[in-house]
Amino acid sequence: MIDLRPYVRPGDGVWWSQAGAEATPLVDALLDQVADIGPVRAFSGLTFNRRLREVPPELTLVSYGAMGELRRNRTVQVVPAHYSVLPRLFAERVLPGDVGLVQVSPPGPDGVCSLGIGVDYAGDAVRHSRILIGEINHRMPVTTGTPGIPVERFAATIETDRPVQEAPDRAPDAVDVAVAARVAELVEDGDTVQMGVGALPTAIMDGLAGHRDLGFHSGMLTDGVLRLVEKGVLTGRRKEIDEGVLVTGTAIGSAELYTRLGELPVEFRPASYTHDPGVLARLRRLVAINSAIEVDLSGQVGSEAVGGRYLGGIGGQADFSGAAARTGARSVIALRSTAGEASTIVPTLRGPVSTGRADVDAVVTEHGTAWLRGCPHEDYGARLVAVAAPEHRDALSRALEES
The missing domain is CATH 3.40.1080.20 (Acetyl-CoA hydrolase/transferase C-terminal domain)
Structure with a gap:
């Protein structure tokens, strides 16, 4: 497990990508270590991570809604905002944005990693983060439309080879x-x-x-x-x-x-x-x-x-x-x-x-x-x-x- 203590300071704001792009190993590491780090404010979007149903007291969780497993979290702080405003809120540092935890594809020949299936607010938030920590997942597909992240931009990385999280859903009736x-x-x-x-x-x-x-x-x-x-x-x-x-x-x-x-x-x-x-x-x-x-x-x-x-x-x-x-x-x-x-x-x-x-x-x-x-x-x-x-x-x- 990666040690996040050299990168996340008490009082920092941390955000991570959502849904199948969530860097789950990094998020889990934060949950395990936040008691040693000190108070942290974090932003999560739609999540399939059951560990986020209840978080340690040192972690204040913020979101744009109670999406996915956050519906079961009674302490999440919802920021009522149009999705179009999220980029501005990251730029103004209203939302937690000191450290970003992102899941990316392996770097290509140019040394650039793709945000893969999860660009959305991450594509804006990365520009305002002091530190980026990357989960380089060898199964994350490379996508086009948005510039990727040079591998040297990451303060630290871990490598995984895990299936990208599928969306749980019921069939239409x-x-x-x-x-x-x-x-x-x-x-x-x-x-x-x-x-x-x-x-x-x-x-x-x-x-x-x-x-x-x-x-x-x-x-x-x-x-x-x-x-x-x-x-x-x-x-x-x-x-x-x-x-x-x-x-x-x-x-x-x-x-x-x-x-x-x-x-x-x-x-x-x-x-x-x-x-x-x-x-x-x-x-x-x-x-x-x-x-x-x-x-x-x-x-x-x-x-x-x-x-x-x-x-x-x-x-x-x-x-x-x-x-x-x-x-x-x-x-x-x-x-x-x-x-x-x-x-x-x-x-x-x-x-x-x-x-x-x-x-x-x-x-x-x-x-x-x-x-x-x-x-x-x-x-x-x-x-x-x-x-x-x-x-x-x-x-x-x-x-x-x-x-």
Whole structure:
């Protein structure tokens, strides 16, 4: 195990890459040694690392949301911020940024390591870190689109030869497929799509198999993208920028996806590009497809917390939804009508507003599509009740009458 004490000082801020790009051996070393180092503030994004469910008292954990295993961590400090703002927060040293722990590919003939499947905020944060410590994983694929890191930039490295972490996920079910079919009706040939990860986004991607010449610009790339490229659907021929190129910040999926990235016309860009409002404004046919925890009868979207407990984050939803609604094609919120037995269409949100109603063109459930763009506010409630689960509609209608 690497000794981090020569590089991490008491009071330092440490960050690491997220999802499959997380430098897990280095993060685990920090968890093991932080009691000897002293108080440390750390930034983690989406994590599959179960050790981060509970961290030592010397470690203050910060994130942009309760993503992955952080949902089980009751002490994580969530910074409510649009994903597009993360680069600025690292530059201003608001987020922990003294020491970066990154997983990279082995250096090429030029001595440069690739950030592989995890460029996103790491591609911006590395520029502001005093020290970088690298896990050189011989199975991390080399990706293009963003300059790599010269090996001499690392203060210390370890070498591993471990499989890149796959994303745990459930397979889509009949409800997901029903929602996906309705979302597909809102996507036109030639549009550029953005969406997240999970069973529902997977179903939506598969539901687009009958479309033509779609583009892709999103913070995350999944196995569904691979399947649509194979079917000739994602060509990017009609994109206003990055024609013919899949643009993303990170890949989250299976070992097959990671192995076959070299076959795809994909460029991995930092968050300062993928989520930049100026860049997104140039995608005039952008369709943002995002999910939510709840949508209330006024059209407000909650994707962060319920009853004071964080279950997600703002992430890139507001960035993409806002761009799609204002300068793109359309902004879609897709969700199952129930979570367990509870309705996801609610009278009022039980948490903060993540995306304002003006940035939502349509809300889609398995029961229908509530088209809201250009709709008088007085009609929002009735349209949203109509796509709620039938067993909850009477209660929602009564709440609407009493409001």
